[in-house]
Amino acid sequence: MLKLLMILAVFSFNSAHAAIDTYEFKDADKQARFHELTADLRCPKCQNQNLADSNSEIAQDLRQKVYEMLDAERSNSEIVDYMVARYGDFVLYEPRFNAQNAILWLGPFVLLIIGLLVVILLVRSRSKNNKVEESAVELDTKQQKRLKQVLNKGKNNE
Amino acid sequence: MPRLLLFIPLALFGVLVLFLWKGLSIDPRELPSALIDKPFPTFKVEALLSPERKLTTADIVGKPVLVNVWATWCPSCRQEHNQLLRIAQENKIAIIGLNYKDDRTAATKWLTQLGNPYQFNIYDESGMLGLDLGVYGAPETYLLDAQGIIRHRHVGVVTEQTWQELQTIIQSWEK
Numbered sequence: 001m002l003k004l005l006m007i008l009a010v011f012s013f014n015s016a017h018a019a020i021d022t023y024e025f026k027d028a029d030k031q032a033r034f035h036e037l038t039a040d041l042r043c044p045k046c047q048n049q050n051l052a053d054s055n056s057e058i059a060q061d062l063r064q065k066v067y068e069m070l071d072a073e074r075s076n077s078e079i080v081d082y083m084v085a086r087y088g089d090f091v092l093y094e095p096r097f098n099a100q101n102a103i104l105w106l107g108p109f110v111l112l113i114i115g116l117l118v119v120i121l122l123v124r125s126r127s128k129n130n131k132v133e134e135s136a137v138e139l140d141t142k143q144q145k146r147l148k149q150v151l152n153k154g155k156n157n158e
Numbered sequence: 159m160p161r162l163l164l165f166i167p168l169a170l171f172g173v174l175v176l177f178l179w180k181g182l183s184i185d186p187r188e189l190p191s192a193l194i195d196k197p198f199p200t201f202k203v204e205a206l207l208s209p210e211r212k213l214t215t216a217d218i219v220g221k222p223v224l225v226n227v228w229a230t231w232c233p234s235c236r237q238e239h240n241q242l243l244r245i246a247q248e249n250k251i252a253i254i255g256l257n258y259k260d261d262r263t264a265a266t267k268w269l270t271q272l273g274n275p276y277q278f279n280i281y282d283e284s285g286m287l288g289l290d291l292g293v294y295g296a297p298e299t300y301l302l303d304a305q306g307i308i309r310h311r312h313v314g315v316v317t318e319q320t321w322q323e324l325q326t327i328i329q330s331w332e333k
Binding site for chain 2: 044045047057058061062065084085086087088090
């Protein structure tokens, strides 16, 4: 019985999860933007969590900062810029397009185009080859007569 | 020529292997600093050991310095402390402490007990200077040039090897 209780206690600790702090928002719009921003910004310390989910010190500070900036009537993009200026593009869960990651954004399209070109070229060269073969098989009337003669001879000999 | 074309998939596979191989030795926890080659953020914060003294950006420019982010709650900081003391003894570069989100009494006690490698300590109780600096955990160490521009960031424990690397960077400026 004691064991069972202990196990239960351990599990209840695990499920008493992260990030419960109370913020008073002036209006519902700010509250919605707070949730949106903390969901889209990544915690620099615990790398696979966003600010909303993480309970690390730094995530708490950054949530506080987001809250303060919202309170100071700053726009979403201002807040995101503020974070990027300090923690780099890493904090964005939706990465921006820039020179460094251009290859990741454009790479698939470039590969797709290359693939399409290869397919087109292959299809073209193949249909050309087919035409050559067809024309080689085609016989003019003289040849057809000769062919019939040859075939008939074979039959007569049987 | 067509025979050579058959090697394209092998070459592509080779490139893929190269990338994956490189990926094995990258530490994902080590983030590049967004502030490399940018000036140290401006600040006006109390000194740890003398609260009446206000430290500003002017206190850290003029010569190259190491800014070491530490706290008593950080076990790795204790681990690197002896190395910091050794660096301070060599007297090649000044170390400035950034006491990050810490308790003043505990931090003062730490310095008296373990020794003080720092020229002075910035007492960043709220962690807001740390936030401006892009700190995401202690210990972190920043190398600033004489103009107060951040040239290098080291995340984690400073070891003898780290110190050698830092010295190489400093020496490259002197040339």
